[in-house]
Amino acid sequence: MGLKAKIAQIFAQIISKSEKKWIENPIEFQTKIFHNLISVGTETKFGKDHHFEKIQSYEDFKKQVPIRDYEDLKPYIELIKEGKSDIIWEGKPIYFAKTSGTTSGTKYIPITKESMPSHIKSARNALLNYMLEKKTADFVEGKMIFLQGSPELEQKNGINIGRLSGIVAHFVPKYLQKNRMPTWETNCIEDWETKVDKVVEETLPENMTLISGIPPWLVNYFEKLIEKSGKKTIKEIFPNLQLMVTGGVNYNPYREKMIELIGEDLDVIQTYPASEGFIAYQDSIQANDLLLLLNNGIFYEFIPVNEFFDENPTRISLKDVELDKDYVLILNTNAGLWGYNIGDTVRFTNLKPYRIVVSGRIKHYTSAFGEHVIAHEVEQAMKSTAQKFQIQVSEFTVAPQVNPNEGLPYHEWLIEFVKEPENLEEFAEELDQNLQKLNSYYQDLIDGNMLRTLVVSSVKPNGFNEYMKSQGKLGGQNKVPRLTNDRKIADGFFELNLIKS
Incomplete structure (x- = not known):
């Protein structure tokens, strides 16, 4: 085991001990986050518009703050883009993460100095957790690919703007920079096909040990590698490949195709990152559900899917959720999102600790005849x-x-x-x-x-x-x-x- 791997193993043990505090006391930590959010939000324009000074409990909060999506939040976002401060969170965001909305066009999701660290530490902790479970960290000695959106950022009124994955690229630890692929120049290529071809060219001769991306992209990348190399499987190309990290969509529908392309059932860590916050990650490669992250500056709410379109749907906090029931996920965050419908539906698979699977999108369903298939x-x-x-x-x-x-x-x-x-x-x-x-x-x-x-x-x-x-x-x-x-x-x-x- 190399020096980097030894240090990583020690660090993993330290972080694991720290994480157990909130895992074993989930409701206590969620309650603490709720009151912290309200305390800061009271001094903002949003807090004043919604009478945060009257909020003493979650029941009070539900009376003052309705569920909203991006369109409802947009007037506040426009004020921030104009350079105004203390609108939905204290000060101004340090970033806007640009996302493509199906109904809202381009969306600008705020990331603050308080929320940014959770994006970084959660991805890190997912890997550290894997190291503990496998009792190895050898993959940190080889090359690792994190194909992301372009890290080039624009700026408006002092706020940097870019894709979340491009923003995160600026926070890759120095000790991983030499191992990281592709090159900065390749990551900046906007045209997708050109970019993937260049990534294949750069990575083909390397000792790849970790590969990260959303499943459809990984399939595309693997197929091009096999075509270019003349090999039959990815394991023939990268014999030391140990781990895949995925996010963005459910991995399970792609599993059989991945096994065929790779040549074996490789270890996989599924993650649930979003511009609005890092929500969950797979804390054991023996299971397919994800650990809900309850100490990331996010207070979660849940609405049963079958009630979401009702006039007054049930709206609950973590302590009242049930197993095997689909909920629309609602976020309140230290980036200033309040009663925010992220658009995803989740299902709890375990309550001690709280684990979930992402069951779909509330906007992506078929119910032309009242069937509401998800x-x-x-x-x-x-x-x-x-x-x-x-x-x-x-x-x-x-x-x-x-x-x-x-x-x-x-x-x-x-x-x-x-x-x-x-x-x-x-x-x-x-x-x-x-x-x-x-x-x-x-x-x-x-x-x-x-x-x-x-x-x-x-x-x-x-x-x-x-x-x-x-x-x-x-x-x-x-x-x-x-x-x-x-x-x-x-x-x-x-x-x-x-x-x-």
């Missing part, structure tokens, strides 16, 4: 069906067909297969049965002759990448939603002739 359900249905038919799926998305040329309406599944089933109709029937088992509303609509069973449309190879390229969203953190409530994306595939005839 991502977790379609992914589970696909997983079960693919296993039974022994096939692999690269990507898929689901959209309603409300006005078919003939017959009843239906759900259309656009699927890019790695290996297509021999009988697509039988596959579709099994997929439909699995979805009915997971969603009783959908089953009722089928049984009541309101919907016909789903239809599968097979997407041409590389079709999802071609679609994203046509939208100017190839690469980075961009991905096609698992579900939509309209035909915009589905029709785009047909217009681009990406569906097999």
Whole structure:
């Protein structure tokens, strides 16, 4: 074991001991964070507008602060962009993280001097936790790739603006700089295909031990490496590759494809970073759920998914959550986000400690007929069906067909297969049965002759990448939603002739 690895192991033990304090006292730490947030927020414009001086408890808070999304917060953000201080948090943010919103255009998410450290330490702690579990830190001796958005930042009224991953690139510890790839110049390339080609060129001859990225990007990167090298698997190219770190989307639908490309079931750490805060990470490679981070300056709230669109939905704090129930995740943060709907849904898999899986997006669902099918359900249905038919799926998305040329309406599944089933109709029937088992509303609509069973449309190879390229969203953190409530994306595939005839 090298010197870096030995030091990392010692540091991991120190951090683990410190983290146990909040893990073992979750409600106490959440309560403390709540009162700290209110104390600071009282002196801001937002706090004065919402009478924070009257807030003594969480029940008071719910009366004063409604749930909001970015559009509701935007007037406050515009004031900050104009150079105003003490708007939603004391002073001004040190960064705005730019994200692409589906309805709001470009969003500017504030990052403050108080919130920035949690983005860095959480990613670090995920790796340290892995070192403790595996009793090794050898990967720190080799090359590590963190493909990120461009680290080049613009500035407006004293606030740096860029993609979150590009901002984080400025905080890579000095002791890892020599190990880090790709080069700064390559990371600054904006065109995704050009960037990936350059990354392949730079990394191919290196001793890669850790690779980090969102699953669709990793698949793309691995396929290009194999094509360029003439090898059959990634392990042949990088025999010392030990660990993958993923985030952005659920890794499980990509697992079989990854195993095939890599040549083995490599250790994986799943993370849940967002511009709004680092929310969770996988604290054991033996499980697929994530440890909810309760000492990161975030006070969490939860709304049951089946009540979210009601006029007065139930709104609870951590102490009242239940297992195996889907909740819309609401954040209150030390970057000045209050009652903020991040758009994700989560499901608790454990309450001691609190662990979650991300079950989907509240804006990404199909409910054209009242069925409210969510991502977790379609992914589970696909997983079960693919296993039974022994096939692999690269990507898929689901959209309603409300006005078919003939017959009843239906759900259309656009699927890019790695290996297509021999009988697509039988596959579709099994997929439909699995979805009915997971969603009783959908089953009722089928049984009541309101919907016909789903239809599968097979997407041409590389079709999802071609679609994203046509939208100017190839690469980075961009991905096609698992579900939509309209035909915009589905029709785009047909217009681009990406569906097999």
